[in-house]
Amino acid sequence: MFDWSFVQRYAPFFVNGALMTLFICAIGIALSLVVGLICAGIELARIPVARQLVRVYIEISRNTPLLVQLYFLFFGLPKLGVVWSAETCAIVGLGFLGGSYMAEAMRAGLEAVPEVQRETAYVLGLSPWQSIVRVVLPQAVSSAIPGVVANVIFLIKESSVVSAIALADVMYMAKDLIGMYYNTYESLFMLVISYLVILLPISLFGLWLERRFDYERR
Amino acid sequence: ACGPSAGTPSDSASGSSSSAKAKARTLDEIKESGELKVAVFSDKAPFGYIDKDGKNAGYDVYFAQRLAKDLGVEVKYTSVDPAARVDVLTSNKVDVVLANFTVTDERAQKVDFAKPYMKVALGVVSPEDAPITDVSQLDGKTLIIAKGTTAETWFEKNAPNVKLQKYDQYADAYNALLDGRGDAFSTDNTEVLAWAKSNKGFTVGITKLGDEDTIAPAVQKGNKELLDFINDEIVKLGEEDFFHKDYEETLEPVYGNEANPDDIVVEGGEVDD
């Protein structure tokens, strides 16, 4: 019934797929953090026009599926003369989608710092910079981390659609093996294991990080 | 039945019952239900595609219609991706696959093939300004293919130095070739010839690669009753030169008189060379 030799033979495929998934996600998530930070900054600083643009971006990015974003980038944009590689499209797609989620998480983190904390810093004579670095940011990071971690896991999961633009990630391997050798069972088994191996440590690390930065629990 | 329809006959996937036994249906059950469930391509013109009006059309579809007519039932189409063709049968999502299904040993272990109705080899299409005329030219280059096709298997086995870029769907693969994402695209030669004819700037540099293979209908393993019926049907249709007529209706408009129908068509299930 279950063909272990098939699993042994093709396990390396999934290792490669997992590396591709991790590669795309690492860069895509880094990009999303940068985009999120910029957007959260613009919103908090209330920069007039940029702020409206950020709102529009966030609405568009949150309300469209990544798959459609990718199809548009990969198949649509070349008609405008912009030909990006599949990797670029996937990274840009993840950054575009994740940026809005990260922005919201970071903004929520900053807003969670009570005003009286800034006021206390002011009354104690701290400069605005000292107040941000020593008082506001440490607390904001602490309350933003759970949201950011959840987004990281969300983005890794979402990245499973990059197989649709021929990127050889975990999902791609599973489909490929099913299509070539029809060992559906074994392929699905390796698919599930691969995602567990990628995501379980990350989500445990996330829990540890949350605890580490939670001033009330460490 | 579950699910609405996107207005094309091809979406029987969403029109059929959402749960049933994975055991194949008998001939009687098919007749009783009044419809034959057939898996076809929806993006591989001119063999199986959706025309501008949203209707299924093509060489395979023409045959499917006849098959159903002789059974006295309607056709219900399910569009499949190449890689899904075996699984739609094993999980009994359709009764027959008529999706340019090349007969291979691996596949024959999973499904039962009937007599062939077409023959193919692989072909490679590439841009006219950088034509690929030999497999060796592909070394270190990127070749686009569709997952689950014979082309994929052949290149995986015989050309380890070619970088394969695999898409789930033919449509995506063609788009990728048009956007210059790969150096060439390989699939059945019938298919690439047809495509190159209608897409300026592309040429079929390799017209015949690997063994000559046949294309045949497939049913679930062990569904002898239906298999026998299809085999009889193919023999019977051979007497009236049905597949030549099919060729004239669906392929000739594309190939014109440059191709010889006998290079493609198999009548009565007999490969003559």
Next chain:
Amino acid sequence: MSGADILLQPGVLPRLLQGLWVTVWIAAVSVGACIPVGLLVGWLMTLRNPVVRFLMRIYLDFIRIMPQLALLFLAYYGFARWFDWNLDATGACVLVFILWGGAELGDLVRGALQSIPEIQSESAYVLGLSDWQSFVHVILPQALRRLLPASVNLATRIVKTTSLAVLLGVVEVIKVGQQIIDANRFQYPNGTLWIYGVIFFMYFIVCWPLSIVARRLEKRWAND
């Protein structure tokens, strides 16, 4: 740009809309069926029975850690074989969205039920309300209020995730778009740009109002 004309071709927009209808239908059926499942799961999760708790944890954690696309593959290819249970692509989508949405909603329900201060049910007890009266008249209405904004958000996520159905071969809006692109390739070589653009916009138009509703509800009920 010339390519935009593709949208004016007879039949193109109606077909896309029909495709969108399939998408919305899958989402709507899934969301509808999620509600009872989610309520049940949420209720089970508040039980103290360790076995039930453990099972629910496994269920929730597995569903949450697997990408939805992987779940769809499991349901579509795996279920038929493992349980001799055949699902067509649409059925597999609906099943996965119900299991996934049910788990997510269940967790929301659990959170909402547990967020109601104990003192509410104590007040009801002291006033003489039976357990059932207390649940129906006091706890549930408050839990639903806290639940609704997040549930509408979940619905948005389900709508977005229906886009994956195309990868199982369901003929929904994306697939219809691809068919149109294919059939019109020669007249409209730029079709991909426009069709995918329109599909992008269509998803936005479906999801955006839901997001707005969710945000409104959240604001309105935040300070109660």
Next chain:
Amino acid sequence: MTEQNGDAAALSVRHLAKQYANANKRVLDDVSFEVPKGRVLVVVGPSGSGKSTLLRAIAGLEPIQGGDIALGGEVIETGRPGSEKAGRSARSSELRTRIGMVFQSYDLFPNKTVLGNIMMAPVLVLGRDKAEVEREAIELLKRVGLADRKDAWPHELSGGQRQRIAICRALILHPEVLLFDEITAALDPEMVREVLDVMIGLARAGQTMVIVTHEMRFARAIADEVMLLEDGRIIERCDDPERFFTQPETERARQFLRTFEFERAGHDKP
């Protein structure tokens, strides 16, 4: 229902013992007292002394491990050793309506209007006629000065208004005993006053009450009897509040009361 003895105390608690699960000490230990009909008992004591637990046990919210609780002479709760993990008392709905309780906070139902909150129990539990209950509810609202807010939602009300509504909600069931657990602890001073005035009105009207409070002046004004609790035991009980607040008998009571007095800072003025 057993017949009520006219002479029996409205509430009597005998040898009450209470221990929380996972705790190794009794929170209430051999607590006995009576509250005659129409009288007001004020319970004071430091934080953690068991005041809230006492009221909650009387209301049936906490299982008790020893002793018993009687209402109008009828025993309604008997301690069961080992019942630490048991939930709320299984007493009948009807019985529960005979004891009213108001908590420190959060206890109005936010999903009901003011009238909805007040009318819920009499209609659902006692099956009384809606129109009649509404008339009575409006009467009560007038008494606490909130007749014009009858259709408001709890979140539209100030803390003091909410607590007055909570009192009405309890009163409409005509409870034999009303329990109040620091119901003004979370309020601004002016609101505290509004609520306490309502309670003083109730005392004048002869409502039997047990009140836990940290407002010593209020306690002094409203109490018929005062009871000082510490570590789950009754330290001093006195039916002359004036005397209790000025010359308590025990050293512990003196010490407790001193927490509320300040001596002049008396630093030198320039």
Next chain:
Amino acid sequence: MTEQNGDAAALSVRHLAKQYANANKRVLDDVSFEVPKGRVLVVVGPSGSGKSTLLRAIAGLEPIQGGDIALGGEVIETGRPGSEKAGRSARSSELRTRIGMVFQSYDLFPNKTVLGNIMMAPVLVLGRDKAEVEREAIELLKRVGLADRKDAWPHELSGGQRQRIAICRALILHPEVLLFDEITAALDPEMVREVLDVMIGLARAGQTMVIVTHEMRFARAIADEVMLLEDGRIIERCDDPERFFTQPETERARQFLRTFEFERAGHDKP
């Protein structure tokens, strides 16, 4: 820094006018008073009368639209009409350290330990030597009875302990004036006592303070002067607290103080 006048009041507020943006009424209107060095001013008044706003304006947290504020004779803030939407005052860090303030709640930095909280400003703002600051911090902690908690995190402390730490954090800057805004409002009675005792200690030691409180007994004990605020105006000011609390001059003050008195309920005893 202008030289300080030995005779000048520690804090003087003249004709202070304050209006919030989007409000059509002044929250503080022509408020003038002085606090001589070493004296304690207690500000009382009903909710919304502007007490917090007054302290916040002195601390530089709110822009003022008229009048001025002087510290030791040196004017540190002048009202600018139309500045409703301006942010906090631009006064220098050094100047800010000369006024200390403790809020009702939440004001310890949760990301710093007790010592970290106390040492932050002297080290960062005044650039003082760490070791020396730490010695002083521990001295202060001893004074408030919390020397053993120096390495604790704020969330590990009770509310009363937190407020005492907040006082230390303000004291270590040796502020010329200390402002307290209802710092015991959210605390349990015993904790209230701990904190108020610390403040009485400060008063004895000659710390100049402005205190907003609802604890009238405490006010009476600690005040050198009392000021009753209502609707942003000073209703009564009195440098004899005893007199203010027993025989206030204005009818409004009498009325206000009555909120804190109760008459015996006086219902008939059986």
